[in-house]
Amino acid sequence: MSDNPYDPASTRTGEPDIRQRRVRISLVWLVPIVAALVGLSMVVQNWLSAGPQITVSFLTAEGLEANKTQVKYKNVVIGRVTGITLSEDRTRVIANIELDQGSEAFTREDAQFWVVRPRIGASGVSGVDTLLSGSFIGADPGDAQGTQREFIGLEEPPPVTFGVEGKRFTLRTSDLGSLGVGSPIYYRRIPVGQVVSYALSDDGKGVVVQIFVNAPYDDFVTSDTRFWNASGVDVSLAADGFKVNTQSLSAILAGGIAFRAPNYSPDPEPAAEGRAFQLFNDMSQAMAPDDGPARFVQMRFDQTLRGLNVDAPVEFLGVPIGHVVAVDLDYDEQSKSFPVVVGALIYPNRLGGAQDKLLAQIDGDGEERNAQLMQVFVERGLRAQARTGNLLTGQLYISLDFDRRAPAVVFDAHARPLMIPTIPGSFDKLQEQLQAVVDKLSKLPIDSLANNLDGSLNELRKTMEQVNGSVLPQLQSTLERSEQTLQNANRAMADGSPQRQQLTDTLEEMQRAVRSVRVLSDYLGRHPESLIRGRGNDAAPPSFKGGATSRELNTELQ
Amino acid sequence: MSAPPYAGELGLQLCHTCDKVCLLDTHECPRCWSVLHPRKPNSLVRTWALLIGALILYLPANLLPVMYTDMLGNGSESTILSGVIEFWRGGSWDIAVLIFIASVVVPCIKFFVLGLLLVTVQRRSRWAMPERSRLYRFIEIIGYWSMLDVLVVALVAALVQFRALSTIEPRLGILFFGLVVVLTMMAAMSFDPRLIWDAEKNDVR
Numbered sequence: 142m143s144d145n146p147y148d149p150a151s152t153r154t155g156e157p158d159i160r161q162r163r164v165r166i167s168l169v170w171l172v173p174i175v176a177a178l179v180g181l182s183m184v185v186q187n188w189l190s191a192g193p194q195i196t197v198s199f200l201t202a203e204g205l206e207a208n209k210t211q212v213k214y215k216n217v218v219i220g221r222v223t224g225i226t227l228s229e230d231r232t233r234v235i236a237n238i239e240l241d242q243g244s245e246a247f248t249r250e251d252a253q254f255w256v257v258r259p260r261i262g263a264s265g266v267s268g269v270d271t272l273l274s275g276s277f278i279g280a281d282p283g284d285a286q287g288t289q290r291e292f293i294g295l296e297e298p299p300p301v302t303f304g305v306e307g308k309r310f311t312l313r314t315s316d317l318g319s320l321g322v323g324s325p326i327y328y329r330r331i332p333v334g335q336v337v338s339y340a341l342s343d344d345g346k347g348v349v350v351q352i353f354v355n356a357p358y359d360d361f362v363t364s365d366t367r368f369w370n371a372s373g374v375d376v377s378l379a380a381d382g383f384k385v386n387t388q389s390l391s392a393i394l395a396g397g398i399a400f401r402a403p404n405y406s407p408d409p410e411p412a413a414e415g416r417a418f419q420l421f422n423d424m425s426q427a428m429a430p431d432d433g434p435a436r437f438v439q440m441r442f443d444q445t446l447r448g449l450n451v452d453a454p455v456e457f458l459g460v461p462i463g464h465v466v467a468v469d470l471d472y473d474e475q476s477k478s479f480p481v482v483v484g485a486l487i488y489p490n491r492l493g494g495a496q497d498k499l500l501a502q503i504d505g506d507g508e509e510r511n512a513q514l515m516q517v518f519v520e521r522g523l524r525a526q527a528r529t530g531n532l533l534t535g536q537l538y539i540s541l542d543f544d545r546r547a548p549a550v551v552f553d554a555h556a557r558p559l560m561i562p563t564i565p566g567s568f569d570k571l572q573e574q575l576q577a578v579v580d581k582l583s584k585l586p587i588d589s590l591a592n593n594l595d596g597s598l599n600e601l602r603k604t605m606e607q608v609n610g611s612v613l614p615q616l617q618s619t620l621e622r623s624e625q626t627l628q629n630a631n632r633a634m635a636d637g638s639p640q641r642q643q644l645t646d647t648l649e650e651m652q653r654a655v656r657s658v659r660v661l662s663d664y665l666g667r668h669p670e671s672l673i674r675g676r677g678n679d680a681a682p683p684s685f686k687g688g689a690t691s692r693e694l695n696t697e698l699q
Numbered sequence: 700m701s702a703p704p705y706a707g708e709l710g711l712q713l714c715h716t717c718d719k720v721c722l723l724d725t726h727e728c729p730r731c732w733s734v735l736h737p738r739k740p741n742s743l744v745r746t747w748a749l750l751i752g753a754l755i756l757y758l759p760a761n762l763l764p765v766m767y768t769d770m771l772g773n774g775s776e777s778t779i780l781s782g783v784i785e786f787w788r789g790g791s792w793d794i795a796v797l798i799f800i801a802s803v804v805v806p807c808i809k810f811f812v813l814g815l816l817l818v819t820v821q822r823r824s825r826w827a828m829p830e831r832s833r834l835y836r837f838i839e840i841i842g843y844w845s846m847l848d849v850l851v852v853a854l855v856a857a858l859v860q861f862r863a864l865s866t867i868e869p870r871l872g873i874l875f876f877g878l879v880v881v882l883t884m885m886a887a888m889s890f891d892p893r894l895i896w897d898a899e900k901n902d903v904r
Contacts, residue, residue, distance in 0.1 A: 167741050169741070170744075171748075172748050172882065173748050208775075
């Protein structure tokens, strides 16, 4: 080794230093490695972001498409339908749904799924946007603890979605009327809720309607709130005029329920969730005070009751206290007649204060007291009578009135049901009176009257023939003669006829004569002596001068 | 054998850049100063690596949606194959065939041919060497036609933007597909077709 690093001997161009790469793997292999990593990361991410898989069954797959139909909650996509298959029994379709990550709330047991399609109902139009975009599956999360993977989809959108505050109540009614799911609930005509569902009661004798009242209004449903069916139009004709009462146009079409607490309700408190109420037919029924227990009574009528329907009112002195529930035909073997037995429900509480006072006088309890009261009434002349309520339609109603002239009857206060004695109805009375009139009419000797009348008429005809045969021709000739006479007279009076000329002359002569007399009398008035002495020559009246006419004389005199 | 001599036998090599014939022992092209190699360096390994990378990427390119179509609020994503099926069902079978050839047939042919070339070259097979050489040139030519799909998506996504009426957006799959095309083209480029003929000589390489 030399000390001089620049020794010429050591600066020869040696072999180039060939460095071998220690790792003999080309860098180009990074490309497939990166590609594999990217692919792997995507698989992992896909696997991590995959949400729960559920299946929902529907009646029909109308509007659903695999890989296309989305699942939305509040219009946010939370999943999609990955496949549609038929159920094993082929009655339903099963949509396989892949939910997004973080939508576990939609796998809870009470989560709900339904298909959003355009719907046009009486209560409005919904889902219009799906006309263009196609149907999607609406979802509603639940809050139950358990989860499940298989759901049964709703065919109609649920009227109440998750998280809406309010209370559910149960209404019982005899029939559904025009109500449907989604029918509105009104409180003072403000829509505050809707019908959620309805079902037949277990025994099939009524309908149970579930309603939902939204949050701030649910406090107005108190323990003695009355619900009534607000569907349709309530037309009433009362003494104060014609009244039409409705809730709203949509309630007329789609039906609705209204509720209100009676004004006299003492300090109301909000009803608990799920409380059951009675659903009345109309407001007046709903707001009426409680009728109390009903009593079944029977009445036996011996006349036809055409026009008496079930539900016809039963009135006591004009106050409606019940209604007819049955009209049955009976057969009486003794009289071989067919009496009509009318059954009616009577609500004694409707008598109000009268009931309390009357019952206070009678000992006993409940039904016994009522029966005794009825006995007292019957003894005083209480009778049932079928009266005509409407002259046009002939509708009958049962009226309970006191009739002091009614014949006494035996009343069995222990019979059940109570049998109220009857008297013939007012219409029957009228019929009887008419019958009497007809009887009297039929007693008249109409035959002899007619015979007499016929003879008289014959006489009259003969007289008329006589008059026609002889009197009339004579009368005609008389008329002709009188006409000739009149013509002669006419001719005599015509202008230029000698008679008329003579008459005119005669009249003029007479006129002159009269004038002469007047002149004479004037002259005599002035010269009375001339009667004795005769007329002087100088005093001749001027009118006797020649040429004087009567006309001139007249002007002179005037 | 009256075959023409190999360049290596004559002590010559070709510049890759300017195609000047240089002496075998020079390291730089005296004309363009680019590095000289008798064959493309590391050709087989690079081609293998790029081909495998392309194959891996071909999976997401086909599985992921390439396009999102929103017609009147009805959005749907379509992969390449679902698009082909949709066109076919819609009656436009010509477009379906075109897309199918451009995006499925051509890449698959490229994978197959490149793999075939690589395997035969490594096995120093002398089978059908002129045909294989022609096959390589064919691969190079059809390579970029696969970009048709990418272009269609890019064009349509740029043109169809009518807000609520209809919107088309590209999705991740088309990126992978584009990468597949680029990688296969690079793989084809990095393959040296002269290696096919090297099988005739034992001592070359």
